[in-house]
Amino acid sequence: MTTGLAILWEHRDLLIDGFLTTLWLAALSALASLALGSLLAIALMARRPMVARASGALVDAMRCVPFLLFAYIIYYGLPSLGLRFSNWSSGLFALIVYNTAYMAELLRGAWRGLPVEMIEAGHAFGFHGIRLVRRIILPPVILAAVPMLGNQVIQIIKDSAFLTIIAVEELTHAATVIQQTYFLPFASFVSALLLYWVLCVGVEQLVRRVGAHAEARR
Amino acid sequence: MNAPPPVLEVRALTKSFGDHVVLDGIDLVVARGETVCILGPSGSGKSTLLRCLNWLETPDSGTVVLSRERLGVLPGGNHRMSDAALARMRTRIGFVFQHFALWPHLSAIENVMIAPLHVQRRPRAEVRAEAEALLAKVGLADRADYFPAKLSGGQKQRVGIARALAMKPELLLFDEPTSALDPELVGEVLVVMRELARDGMTMVVVTHEMGFAREAANRVVLIDHGRVVETGTPEAFFDNPQTERARQFLMRYAGASTRANGAAAAG
Numbered sequence: 111m112t113t114g115l116a117i118l119w120e121h122r123d124l125l126i127d128g129f130l131t132t133l134w135l136a137a138l139s140a141l142a143s144l145a146l147g148s149l150l151a152i153a154l155m156a157r158r159p160m161v162a163r164a165s166g167a168l169v170d171a172m173r174c175v176p177f178l179l180f181a182y183i184i185y186y187g188l189p190s191l192g193l194r195f196s197n198w199s200s201g202l203f204a205l206i207v208y209n210t211a212y213m214a215e216l217l218r219g220a221w222r223g224l225p226v227e228m229i230e231a232g233h234a235f236g237f238h239g240i241r242l243v244r245r246i247i248l249p250p251v252i253l254a255a256v257p258m259l260g261n262q263v264i265q266i267i268k269d270s271a272f273l274t275i276i277a278v279e280e281l282t283h284a285a286t287v288i289q290q291t292y293f294l295p296f297a298s299f300v301s302a303l304l305l306y307w308v309l310c311v312g313v314e315q316l317v318r319r320v321g322a323h324a325e326a327r328r
Numbered sequence: 329m330n331a332p333p334p335v336l337e338v339r340a341l342t343k344s345f346g347d348h349v350v351l352d353g354i355d356l357v358v359a360r361g362e363t364v365c366i367l368g369p370s371g372s373g374k375s376t377l378l379r380c381l382n383w384l385e386t387p388d389s390g391t392v393v394l395s396r397e398r399l400g401v402l403p404g405g406n407h408r409m410s411d412a413a414l415a416r417m418r419t420r421i422g423f424v425f426q427h428f429a430l431w432p433h434l435s436a437i438e439n440v441m442i443a444p445l446h447v448q449r450r451p452r453a454e455v456r457a458e459a460e461a462l463l464a465k466v467g468l469a470d471r472a473d474y475f476p477a478k479l480s481g482g483q484k485q486r487v488g489i490a491r492a493l494a495m496k497p498e499l500l501l502f503d504e505p506t507s508a509l510d511p512e513l514v515g516e517v518l519v520v521m522r523e524l525a526r527d528g529m530t531m532v533v534v535t536h537e538m539g540f541a542r543e544a545a546n547r548v549v550l551i552d553h554g555r556v557v558e559t560g561t562p563e564a565f566f567d568n569p570q571t572e573r574a575r576q577f578l579m580r581y582a583g584a585s586t587r588a589n590g591a592a593a594a595g
Contacts, residue, residue: 230384231429235443235495236419238411245446249433326475327433 114297121288125298128284129305135280136267136309139205143266144259146206147213148252152243154218165214172211178272180208185276201273201280209266216262220255221247253324260317264310271306281305333396335360335499335530336381341390343376350376351387352554358499358532363525365541365562366534368551369577374534375426377551378503381532382421383414394420395498419447422492422500427508428484430476436487437463437472440494448495455494462490466520482513489520500524502533538581542566550574
C-alpha cells in the first residue's frame with residue numbers, strides 16, 4: 111500500500127495534469143453553455159410559437175440523449191460528415207452542446223417564476239426586445255437560478271469523466287493510465303475521486319458566495 | 329393663438345376580458361399640469377383604464393392620444409405600432425405600480441438610472457446627478473445603494489416615483505400607489521405625490537385615498553362598471569355630488585376617507 115502511494119506520488123504530474131484538464135474543461139463548458147443556454151432560453155420564451163416549439167423540441171430531444179452516447183457521436187460520427195476535431199475539442203464541444211440544453215431549460219424555469227409586474231415595468235419604461243431581456247429579465251433570472259446552475263456545473267464535472275472513452279486526457283483518464291501501467295486500482299481511483307470531490311467543494315463554495323450576493327438582490 | 333393641446337386625450341375607450349366588459353366607452357381629457365384622481369369601487373375598471381393609457385393592456389377600441397400623438401396605433405390606420413415605436417412613446421409616460429415593481433437586482437439608484445441610461449441613452453454623469461437629486465427629493469438620499477429587498481414598502485414606492493420622474497415624463501400615471509402599503513407608510517408616499525401635484529406635474533392617479541383626492545386633485549373622476557359616472561372639482565364632487573351613484577360611493581367610502589386623512593396628517 112505504501113509503495114503504491116509512493117509510485118503514485120512519483121507520477122503525481124499525470125494526475126495533476128488530468129485534474130487541470132478537467133477543471134479547464136468544466137470551467138469553459140460551464141461558461142459557454144450558460145451563455146448559449148441564455149440565448150436558447152430566449153428562444154424557448156419567444157412570443158412566436160414556431161420558435162418556442164422548435165427550440166423546446168430541441169431541448170427535450172437533447173435531454174433524452176445519454177451523454178456517453180452523445181460524446182461518441184461527436185467524436186466518431188462527425189468525421190464521417192467531414193468534420194474532424196481533436197479529442198480535446200470534441201470533448202469540449204460535446205460538453206457545451208449537451209449542457210446548453212440543460213442550462214436553457216433551467217433558466218426557462220426561473221424565467222417563468224419571475225413576477226409579471228417586473229417585466230411589465232420594463233415595458234412601461236420603454237424597454238423592449240433584446241434590451242428588455244438583457245437589462246431587466248436575464249439578470250434576475252440568473253440570480254434566481256444560482257443554486258441550480260451550481261448543480262449543473264457539478265453535473266458537468268462528473269460528465270467530463272465520460273470523455274475518457276474518447277481519450278481526452280482528463281482526470282479519470284489519468285487515473286486509468288496510472289492504474290493500467292502500475293496496477294494500482296485502489297490508490298489511483300481513490301485519489302481521482304478525492305480530486306473530483308475537491309472540485310465539487312470548490313463549486314459549492316463559489317455558489318455560496320454568489321448566492322449571498324444574489325440573496326440581497328431578490 | 330392656439331391653446332396648448334391636452335397632454336392626454338382618451339376617447340370612447342373599451343376593453344373586455346372575455347364576456348366581461350371592463351371599460352365601456354371612457355372619455356377623459358387631462359390638461360398640462362392637471363392632477364386627475366380616478367375613483368371607483370373595486371372592479372370598476374379604473375386600474376384597467378390606467379393600464380390601457382400606456383398600452384400595458386391593449387384596448388379593444390377607442391383612442392389614446394398623448395400630446396396630439398396617437399398611442400399604440402399607427403396614424404390613420406388600424407395597424408398596431410411597432411414595439412420600438414410603442415416603447416419610445418412609453419418613455420414619455422411615467423408609471424407607478426401598486427406593488428412597486430422595482431427591479432430587485434438593482435439598487436435604489438440603479439432602478440432610477442437604468443431607463444434614462446439604456447432606453448433614453450443619456451450620459452451617465454448627468455443621469456447619476458439627476459438620480460441623486462430625485463432620491464433626495466423623495467427623501468431617500470441615504471438609501472441610494474440599498475437593494476429593494478432592504479427597503480420598506482413606503483421607501484420602495486418612493487423609489488418607484490423617483491424612477492418614473494427620471495424619464496422626465498409628460499404624464500405620470502399612478503396605479504393605486506398606496507393600497508399595498510401598511511397604513512402608517514401611506515402618508516410618506518402621499519406627501520411626495522402632493523408635492524408633485526403642487527409643482528405642476530401632470531398626473532392621473534387611481535386611488536382609494538379620498539383625503540388625497542380632495543386635497544391634491546384638480547379634478548375627480550368617478551368610474552363604475554366601466555363608465556365615467558361623474559366628474560368635477562373635488563369640492564363639487566365630495567360636497568355636492570350630482571348623481572345617486574356618487575352619493576352611494578361616498579357614503580360607502582366615508583370611513584376610508586377619514587382613515588386616509590388621518591394617515592396623511594400623521595405622515
